[in-house]
Amino acid sequence: MVARLGEWLNERVGWRRVWEAIFLRKVPKLNWLYTLGSATLFVAVNQIVTGILLTIYYVPTPDHAYDSVRYITTEVPAGWLIRGLHHWGASAMVILAALHMLRVILYGSYKYPREVTWVSGVLLLLVVVGFGFTGYLLPWDQKAFWATTVGTRIAGVAPLIGDSILRVMRGGAELSAVTLARFFGVHVWVLPAVFLLLLFVHLYLVIRLGISAVPHHKE
Amino acid sequence: MNEDKSVDRRGFMSIVTWAIGGLITAAMGIPGVAYVLGPALQNAQVEQWIRLGSTSKVELGTPTLFKAKVQRKTGWVTAEDELAVFVRSDNGRDFIAMSNICTHLGCRVRWIAERQQFLSPCHNGVFDRDGNVVSGPPPRPLDRYAVKVEDGQIHILGG
Numbered sequence: 001m002v003a004r005l006g007e008w009l010n011e012r013v014g015w016r017r018v019w020e021a022i023f024l025r026k027v028p029k030l031n032w033l034y035t036l037g038s039a040t041l042f043v044a045v046n047q048i049v050t051g052i053l054l055t056i057y058y059v060p061t062p063d064h065a066y067d068s069v070r071y072i073t074t075e076v077p078a079g080w081l082i083r084g085l086h087h088w089g090a091s092a093m094v095i096l097a098a099l100h101m102l103r104v105i106l107y108g109s110y111k112y113p114r115e116v117t118w119v120s121g122v123l124l125l126l127v128v129v130g131f132g133f134t135g136y137l138l139p140w141d142q143k144a145f146w147a148t149t150v151g152t153r154i155a156g157v158a159p160l161i162g163d164s165i166l167r168v169m170r171g172g173a174e175l176s177a178v179t180l181a182r183f184f185g186v187h188v189w190v191l192p193a194v195f196l197l198l199l200f201v202h203l204y205l206v207i208r209l210g211i212s213a214v215p216h217h218k219e
Numbered sequence: 220m221n222e223d224k225s226v227d228r229r230g231f232m233s234i235v236t237w238a239i240g241g242l243i244t245a246a247m248g249i250p251g252v253a254y255v256l257g258p259a260l261q262n263a264q265v266e267q268w269i270r271l272g273s274t275s276k277v278e279l280g281t282p283t284l285f286k287a288k289v290q291r292k293t294g295w296v297t298a299e300d301e302l303a304v305f306v307r308s309d310n311g312r313d314f315i316a317m318s319n320i321c322t323h324l325g326c327r328v329r330w331i332a333e334r335q336q337f338l339s340p341c342h343n344g345v346f347d348r349d350g351n352v353v354s355g356p357p358p359r360p361l362d363r364y365a366v367k368v369e370d371g372q373i374h375i376l377g378g
Contacts, residue, residue: 049247053254057294064295071295077257078250085247 021207028213033107036100037206043093044199047131050086051188058138060184062177065140090132097125109212117205120198127195134187140180148183149175258294268367268374271304275371277314282307282330282337282348284319285373304364305330305337306373307348316364316375317350323357337361 010016057076059068072079101121104110110118137148152175156166171178226234271285282305291300303319321328321339328337328346336353337346345353350361364375 046247049251053251056255067295075258075295077253079254079257081250082254 025207025210027211030211031214033103034211036096036103040093040096040100041199041203043089043096044195046085046089047093048192050082050089053082054086055188060138060180062140062180065138065180069139069141090135093128094132097128101125107212107215111212114205114209114212117202117209120202120205124195124198124202127191127198131187131191131195134183134191137180137183138187145175148179152179266376266378269302269377271306271316271373271375273371274308274311274314274368274373277306277308277311277373279311280307280309281332282317284330289378291378302377303327304375304377305361306366314366314368314373315349316366316373318362318364320362321357322352322359322361323355328361 054072057068057072057079059065069083072083074080076082104118104121133148133151136151137144152166152169155169156162158165167173169179170176171182269287269289271287276285277283285304285306287302287304289300289302291298305317305319306314307317308314319327319329321341321344323339323342323344326339326341326344328339328344330336331338335348337348337350338344339346339355339357342356344355344357346357346361347353350363352358352360364377367374367376
């Protein structure tokens with residue numbers, strides 16, 4: 001029954017070829033370091049799912065942000081788990097992406113013909129850092145407030161345009177309700193859109209070009 | 220290759236992969252559902268006696284509207300809400316208290332003195348002086364509150 005339905009769909013959609021291209025593609029003899037990219041992808045999915053769930057209760061305004069986060073953590077069933085997964089997943093994401101990048105550097109996997117894969121990966125890492133920076137403000141507690149005060153100040157010391165960058169980031173001279181709202185908007189709309197686009201390019205190229213083998217001693 | 224039905228290495232790995240995937244999905248999915256549904260399944264406010272006002276304000280035979288402030292906690296917000304209740308007494312000793320919320324879709328009813336009826340303006344729901352449905356779409360009479368009188372003050376049990 002299921003097999004016939006799959007066949008019916010495949011005849012019209014051709015999903016089997018897509019499935020084979022993604023999961024049954026040929027790969028050289030690899031080691032466990034090659035799982036770091038998939039591990040990063042796994043955590044990214046975790047961040048997307050838990051992040052969407054958090055927005056069901058979180059409100060990005062100064063009078064509600066802290067209370068709504070506390071409500072999620074202490075009163076919503078499994079809220080502590082969803083928030084915890086998102087919180088720790090954020091750190092795991094940065095660490096795994098960095099380790100993944102190290103593997104690519106050490107094995108020379110960024111070389112021809114994989115330069116575009118590499119560039120998209122570097123951009124993805126920047127987006128991940130952007131996620132971390134904007135997400136850190138959202139709980140709107142003391143640590144969040146002062147970390148973002150410092151973070152935007154650091155951007156402010158850039159020569160000539162520093163003050164303009166600081167004002168654009170904060171939405172004014174001071175850290176305010178405007179800052180919280182724009183950080184939220186960037187965190188849940190702008191960055192996810194950019195992230196998914198880059199991720200699509202990255203994975204398409206990984207599948208199209210195949211994975212580089214572990215460098216050999218000879219030849 | 221194998222003629223018998225025993226699971227080969229590739230098949231075994233496939234089963235294990237799907238099983239782990241299913242386990243992770245369940246571990247994420249079940250808390251996710253609980254998380255979304257949680258507040259919807261929580262019980263409403265705790266009921267308590269709310270003081271409406273003096274019995275002397277009730278005109279005999281006429282439903283009199285009382286308003287009381289109640290603290291309501293919804294999610295992380297505690298806000299002051301206004302409760303409006305019609306109180307009627309025919310003899311000055313026995314009181315009935317009715318909600319002013321129409322049982323059809325929640326509009327507020329008002330007392331039309333010349334017709335001796337409650338009218339809900341939204342869909343022309345009409346209730347008699349006891350709160351029973353006279354005409355229109357309301358499915359049941361106006362909700363009643365338990366009433367007690369202490370020191371000449373009317374209290375209702377609500378939340």
